[in-house]
Amino acid sequence: xxxxxxxxxxxxxxxxxxxxxxxxxxxxDLAAAGIRRVAAAERAEVLVASTLIPSALVPTVKEAWExxxxxxxxxxxxxxxxxxxxxxxxxxxGHHEHAADAGERGHEMHDxxxxxxxxxxxxxxxxxxxxxxxxxxxxxxxxGPLAPSLPGGLxxxxxxxxxxxASATVRATLAADGAEPIPDPLAPRAWEAARAAHDGAxxxxxxxxxxxxxxxxxxxxAWLRTFGTALGWAQLADAALDLARVLLPVRAGTDADxxxxxxxxxxxxxxxxxxxxERLTSSGRFRRRLAGEGRLDAAQLRQHGIGGPVARACGIPxxxxxxxxxxxxxxxxxxxxxxxxxxxxxxxxVREIAESLRLLSxxxxxxxxxxxxxxxxxxxxxRGPLRLQAHGDRLHPRQDGSDALRELAxxxxxxxxxxxxxxxxxxxxxSPWQVGG
Amino acid sequence: xxxxxxxxxxAVALGGAALLALIEQLIAExxxxxxxxxxxxxxxxxxxxxxxxxxxxxxYHGAPGLLLLGAILALxxxxxxxxxxxLDLSTGAILYSGALAYVTPAVFMAGWGAGRPLQVVGxxxxxxxxxxxxxxxxxxxxxxxxxxxSLRPSAIVDVQHAVPLALSQPLAFVLFVPAxxxxxxxxxxxxxxxxxxLGGGTFASYTGMxxxxxxxxxxxxxxxxxxxxxxxxxxxxxxxxxxxxxWMAVKTLAVAALMLWAGRRLPRARIDRQxxxxxxxxxxxxxxxxAWSGLVxxxxxx
Numbered sequence: 001x002x003x004x005x006x007x008x009x010x011x012x013x014x015x016x017x018x019x020x021x022x023x024x025x026x027x028x029d030l031a032a033a034g035i036r037r038v039a040a041a042e043r044a045e046v047l048v049a050s051t052l053i054p055s056a057l058v059p060t061v062k063e064a065w066e067x068x069x070x071x072x073x074x075x076x077x078x079x080x081x082x083x084x085x086x087x088x089x090x091x092x093x094g095h096h097e098h099a100a101d102a103g104e105r106g107h108e109m110h111d112x113x114x115x116x117x118x119x120x121x122x123x124x125x126x127x128x129x130x131x132x133x134x135x136x137x138x139x140x141x142x143x144g145p146l147a148p149s150l151p152g153g154l155x156x157x158x159x160x161x162x163x164x165x166a167s168a169t170v171r172a173t174l175a176a177d178g179a180e181p182i183p184d185p186l187a188p189r190a191w192e193a194a195r196a197a198h199d200g201a202x203x204x205x206x207x208x209x210x211x212x213x214x215x216x217x218x219x220x221x222a223w224l225r226t227f228g229t230a231l232g233w234a235q236l237a238d239a240a241l242d243l244a245r246v247l248l249p250v251r252a253g254t255d256a257d258x259x260x261x262x263x264x265x266x267x268x269x270x271x272x273x274x275x276x277x278e279r280l281t282s283s284g285r286f287r288r289r290l291a292g293e294g295r296l297d298a299a300q301l302r303q304h305g306i307g308g309p310v311a312r313a314c315g316i317p318x319x320x321x322x323x324x325x326x327x328x329x330x331x332x333x334x335x336x337x338x339x340x341x342x343x344x345x346x347x348x349x350v351r352e353i354a355e356s357l358r359l360l361s362x363x364x365x366x367x368x369x370x371x372x373x374x375x376x377x378x379x380x381x382x383r384g385p386l387r388l389q390a391h392g393d394r395l396h397p398r399q400d401g402s403d404a405l406r407e408l409a410x411x412x413x414x415x416x417x418x419x420x421x422x423x424x425x426x427x428x429x430x431s432p433w434q435v436g437g
Numbered sequence: 438x439x440x441x442x443x444x445x446x447x448a449v450a451l452g453g454a455a456l457l458a459l460i461e462q463l464i465a466e467x468x469x470x471x472x473x474x475x476x477x478x479x480x481x482x483x484x485x486x487x488x489x490x491x492x493x494x495x496x497y498h499g500a501p502g503l504l505l506l507g508a509i510l511a512l513x514x515x516x517x518x519x520x521x522x523x524l525d526l527s528t529g530a531i532l533y534s535g536a537l538a539y540v541t542p543a544v545f546m547a548g549w550g551a552g553r554p555l556q557v558v559g560x561x562x563x564x565x566x567x568x569x570x571x572x573x574x575x576x577x578x579x580x581x582x583x584x585x586x587s588l589r590p591s592a593i594v595d596v597q598h599a600v601p602l603a604l605s606q607p608l609a610f611v612l613f614v615p616a617x618x619x620x621x622x623x624x625x626x627x628x629x630x631x632x633x634x635l636g637g638g639t640f641a642s643y644t645g646m647x648x649x650x651x652x653x654x655x656x657x658x659x660x661x662x663x664x665x666x667x668x669x670x671x672x673x674x675x676x677x678x679x680x681x682x683x684w685m686a687v688k689t690l691a692v693a694a695l696m697l698w699a700g701r702r703l704p705r706a707r708i709d710r711q712x713x714x715x716x717x718x719x720x721x722x723x724x725x726x727x728a729w730s731g732l733v734x735x736x737x738x739x
Binding site: 011038040042043045069070141147148149160163230231232233234235238285286289417418420423 | 465473476477480484485487554555557558561562624625627628631632633634635636637641642643644648700701702703704705707708709
């Protein structure tokens with residue numbers, strides 16, 4: 001076993017833990033490093049993972065490692081993940097406690113390669129005819145926690161009637177352990193801002209806003225890359241990756257230097273790449289592929305208190321930034337769409353990238369501290385409003401509606417053909433991290 | 438008319454597949470690196486064979502060979518130059534579609550034999566796709582056979598010495614191209630092996646020689662599809678100045694490049710839309726194309 005970080009040499013097939021989009025948001029461009037993800041462990045030359053592997057992923061990662069060819073290699077990268085050391089995860093007995101799955105089906109759930117008996121026992125004749133009058137064979141299986149197009153750690157239990165989803169449940173299996181958790185490592189800057197808001201900080205500077213907006217833009221671009229892959233549309237996936245690549249230095253710049261002239265210089269290519277993405281997402285090809293798919297209505301979302309881009313795609317102007325005095329001074333407007341479908345969700349995220357770039361430009365032009373008289377109650381993260389709630393001497397992270405959103409996503413894909421179900425599921429940009437909600 | 442030896446056809450398959458791999462690399466990765474491709478192929482060949490622990494594993498092991506056999510048999514029907522083709526049959530154009538029929542069991546065997554849910558779904562998908570598009574494919578071929586009064590591919594090329602059939606029979610052409618791409622599961626019709634939703638689908642878990650044979654077979658299918666499109670609709674080897682074989686090669690590679698380019702610029706076709714399209718629209722339109730072909734033949738080819 002050789003432990004290295006990926007050099008940009010030849011292309012290598014890889015199992016990626018947890019997933020490519022997550023690595024992109026953590027600043028690692030695996031595609032540029034020559035990593036090409038494959039779904040089947042048998043074809044993978046390397047296993048790309050974090051130095052610590054979340055305990056819920058350990059059995060699946062270990063199984064994938066054991067199925068890889070004998071000359072397999074392990075490539076470890078740094079990521080803000082809790083868990084067990086990779087070497088221990090791969091060579092231990094695999095009986096790690098599933099922080100998120102305790103009491104659930106954790107040890108029974110593996111990736112989509114899992115067969116129950118080594119035969120075709122995933123199928124069983126069901127008695128009820130499907131819509132076309134035929135009695136079909138049901139195919140029941142589990143996608144995840146390392147499934148194509150899904151964030152690593154998200155698990156979907158599916159039953160197909162032919163190639164139509166007959167039933168589905170969606171579970172987030174990852175949870176931060178430890179005394180001071182990062183509630184969701186996919187949005188650490190937004191959670192830092194939420195903590196600052198909870199602590200009553202009112203003298204936050206432009207740098208904090210810039211970090212959150214750069215994180216949002218990069219998160220949405222990484223999501224769009226995954227979405228393009230799920231749609232089988234290489235041009236969109238490539239355009240999104242190109243955008244993410246120019247957003248990486250923007251985010252690094254906001255982390256290191258804050259807003260200023262250097263940030264302004266970094267934003268110019270991002271705006272140019274965004275125009276390329278907008279051309280594709282406003283095209284007839286995109287609209288025809290997604291219009292009407294996975295539609296939710298606003299009443300459902302209001303009832304469950306769901307916010308974020310999913311709610312804004314239903315025309316609900318819910319955005320924690322609207323209530324933040326600092327954003328109001330920057331003429332912030334929430335980005336809305338009307339359809340409530342996968343198309344609207346994609347459009348909202350692309351518009352939010354544009355709005356984040358505009359906000360970053362404004363902050364770069366005037367990087368003076370942006371003060372607020374009152375602290376924000378919550379912070380709008382890439383997937384919705386985040387806040388911390390005190391219970392006794394402990395702080396509990398909250399992302400309202402996140403549990404309900406997974407249930408609605410499962411309902412939304414029921415009755416759809418598998419390709420559409422995948423696209424719709426990805427369109428929700430669900431986090432695999434369990435945050436109270 | 439003379440025919441080429443089986444060895445020559447295999448050489449065309451290997452050489453053409455290598456060229457198509459380079460073109461694909463140029464389009465997908467925006468670079469030209471033959472050494473990288475060779476390294477990737479060598480890496481694949483070094484892998485041990487994957488052995489699924491399922492009851493029907495023989496299906497899994499037999500599928501790549503059958504796929505390659507069907508692809509090469511189809512390729513043998515393509516007329517590359519006057520006197521140079523694998524099989525010179527009076528029904529070669531139809532037999533081309535017949536040879537592609539071997540692809541269906543091969544894809545399904547691969548999916549079923551792998552014993553994994555998404556691979557099985559990929560196999561089922563391909564059967565549905567093949568059944569739906571094979572009919573308009575054969576009907577479009579029938580339409581272009583009328584002016585030549587023959588289904589011999591070389592005769593169809595010869596009848597295009599003045600006007601390519603893509604111009605005189607545009608409807609048959611626009612039906613043939615998506616149908617042949619669907620039958621050869623070329624993106625955006627790569628439904629049985631959809632990466633984003635099926636994780637690579639039917640062929641995802643093949644390794645070593647199996648994976649190499651599958652990759653070769655897919656390139657040969659693309660080569661055959663592009664070659665037959667050039668022969669049946671784009672006047673094959675006819676063209677000014679260049680030698681006939683070179684014209685055919687240029688047209689074939691250009692069509693293949695366009696197919697690969699289109700596959701990246703379009704979202705993957707949805708099977709729930711493609712099947713109704715094929716059965717409800719493409720087949721009736723193919724009947725119209727045949728009627729149009731009869732009219733054009735009576736007016737201009739007699």
